[in-house]
Amino acid sequence: MKIIVFGSINIDLVATTPRLPIPGETLLGESFFTTPGGKGANQAVALAKLGIPTQMIGRVGADNFGAELIKNLQNCGVKTENILIDETVSSGVAVITVDQQGENNIIVIPGANGKVNQDDINRLSNLFIDAKFLLLQLEIPLEIVILAAQKAKEANIKVILDPAPAPNNLPDEIYPLIDIITPNETEASQLVGFAVNEQETAAKAADTLLQKGVKCAIIKLGAKGVYCATKEESFYIPAFSVNAVDTVAAGDAFNGGLAAALFQEKPLKEAVVWGAAAGALATTKLGAQSSLPDRITLEKFVICNS
Numbered sequence: 655m656k657i658i659v660f661g662s663i664n665i666d667l668v669a670t671t672p673r674l675p676i677p678g679e680t681l682l683g684e685s686f687f688t689t690p691g692g693k694g695a696n697q698a699v700a701l702a703k704l705g706i707p708t709q710m711i712g713r714v715g716a717d718n719f720g721a722e723l724i725k726n727l728q729n730c731g732v733k734t735e736n737i738l739i740d741e742t743v744s745s746g747v748a749v750i751t752v753d754q755q756g757e758n759n760i761i762v763i764p765g766a767n768g769k770v771n772q773d774d775i776n777r778l779s780n781l782f783i784d785a786k787f788l789l790l791q792l793e794i795p796l797e798i799v800i801l802a803a804q805k806a807k808e809a810n811i812k813v814i815l816d817p818a819p820a821p822n823n824l825p826d827e828i829y830p831l832i833d834i835i836t837p838n839e840t841e842a843s844q845l846v847g848f849a850v851n852e853q854e855t856a857a858k859a860a861d862t863l864l865q866k867g868v869k870c871a872i873i874k875l876g877a878k879g880v881y882c883a884t885k886e887e888s889f890y891i892p893a894f895s896v897n898a899v900d901t902v903a904a905g906d907a908f909n910g911g912l913a914a915a916l917f918q919e920k921p922l923k924e925a926v927v928w929g930a931a932a933g934a935l936a937t938t939k940l941g942a943q944s945s946l947p948d949r950i951t952l953e954k955f956v957i958c959n960s
Contacts, residue, residue: 655786656707656733657913658811660778660802661694662767662793663712663727663737664746665719666902666942673753683751690726691748691942692767693791693818696903699943700910700932701789702731704952706917709785711736711778712794713766715745720766730943736777740766746793756898756937762793762819770794775801782809787913791816796825803831812916816909820844830867836909836929838874853890856881860888872926874908874933876901882926891926894934894959900945907936907946931956 666689675681690699698710710732714720716739723745727734746765752758775798778788788806790799790813803813812833817824820841829835837859842850846862849855850873860871860883873881877898880891911932915925932952939945947955 655784656709657701657787657917658709658781658785659694659698659789660711661791662692662746663695663714663723664692664748665723666691666748666750668750668752670752674751674759689941689944690723692746693793693906695727696906696942697789697909698732699730700907700946701914703946704914704949706914709733709781711774713738713740713770715743715766716741717745719745740769743769750902752900756900758902767794770798778802779805782811785811786917787812787814789814789909789913792819800828803828807831814913817841817845832868834870835863835868836872836874838905842873852878853881874905880926880930889923891930894931896934896938898937900940901937903942903945904933904936908933
């Protein structure tokens with residue numbers, strides 16, 4: 655059995671600064687580096703680092719970045735034979751600014767990610783025979799995400815959707831296809847139409863998402879913890895206390911930890927703890943995939959903080 659991740663593969667161009675610039679401001683930065691990223695690739699690496707058999711499906715451009723991205727995934731243990739090299743467009747790029755408090759802003763240029771289409775769905779469907787979960791995000795065309803979720807539903811494969819970047823309107827048809835949805839505060843606010851910023855509003859948002867048809871809603875509140883609800887249960891997990899230096903990929907680490915635990919048939923509450931721990935650990939290092947914890951580190955962190 656394996657987990658399939660269908661989504662974006664980017665190269666991240668990261669600048670560190672004392673603070674985030676305001677509109678129109680030129681700010682002197684501190685450092686610059688490039689690192690593999692993309693929410694889909696990040697989640698695939700998060701799973702592979704935790705020892706989960708993981709298959710990545712997506713696209714890169716026929717450029718140096720594309721070759722680097724595929725090689726990095728392979729080095730992390732992700733199976734890449736279903737990544738298409740698109741000769742018509744560049745690889746996806748994310749331009750990221752990170753301040754000294756670990757906060758960030760991100761500009762994404764989709765590149766090859768924006769060209770994902772029915773051909774990729776066909777490759778995806780061929781992998782369903784021994785898959786347990788399908789992880790999706792919203793950095794590839796939305797209509798393809800919906801189609802992928804429909805195909806997974808038909809094959810009785812559980813769908814975990816990270817609704818990022820959240821659109822102003824996520825079509826109602828997608829919600830009943832989702833087993834678990836994992837928005838952060840900002841994304842949850844956009845999905846439900848009211849501010850989500852603490853446990854009470856997270857509970858209200860989760861209830862709204864359940865009414866729309868999802869089976870489990872997990873609201874990631876950053877340093878304020880995580881709220882999770884299904885029709886049968888609801889609970890709150892406090893945030894782990896860490897020295898955060900960079901929040902890039904923390905949400906992807908969460909989804910990787912969550913899915914890895916569920917893949918091993920751990921109870922939902924324990925899986926959410928794994929997700930929260932993985933997300934917390936990811937904030938303690940710079941970069942996206944380079945910050946994702948391995949299994950030994952994650953398990954030791956959970957034990958030491960339980």
